[in-house]
Amino acid sequence: MLPKQCARLAVMLAFGCCVSSEAKVAAWVRPFVGDRPCVEVTGSISLTRSYNYILNNYVGEPYDAVVLLHDDLEVTDPDAEAKILYALDDPDVGLVGVAGGEARNGLAWWSANPVGHQMIDTGLIDFGVRAGQVKSIEGSFMVFSPRAVDKLRFDERYTGFHGYDDIGLEAGSQGFKVVVIDLDTHHHTVAGFKTPESEQAWVQADQMFREKWGL
DSSP: OOOGGGOOSSOOEEEEEEESOHHHIIIIIHHHHTTSOEEEEESOSBHHHHHHHHHHHHTTOOOSEEEEEOTTEEEOOTTHHHHHHHHHTSTTEEEEESEEEOOTTTTOGGGSSOEEEEEETTEEEEOSOOOEEESEEOTTEEEEOHHHHHHOOOOTTSOBTSSGGGHHHHHHHTTOEEEEOOOOEEEOSOSSOSSHHHHHHHHHHHHHHHHHHTO
């Protein structure tokens, strides 16, 4: 149960999304976003570059948080806004997600002390512990505090659509806390890589991640 003072009626959230399908955005993103600001990037070939473009658009703006989410990510928690604000009551928190873990095994955060939960099309992934501080967060739903919007940027050496979860370690290196909260979402995807090419791209991003952070 959240403290009542955290359940504000007017939460000033802003959003960003890389759009691969208008149908997905209409079905799953816009019902939560509503009429609030949302920078949508279409035709992206680099998620890190697109997310930096979105963050740059919100620098200096008076929002409580900026939420970056995939176009197939549905927020199903009726208390989502209040839970986000409650997490950001700690001024040291820079990034908030719904799942995450350690970075001991490269980009595979789920293999080292994972925290959180998320529904996907093939069922519920639940790591048991649903909230806590982590080093790396799952990337389909990421919340940036106002200070993180001003200070944090994705490493654009990760091209394509893998490696952007490097942002968790970037946040930690700048003194921000990275936390997972108990917030219900449905990621309309299935586990695993969609193509062999995507898997190979992840392997390359993982190698870059390991070299960068000395793992």
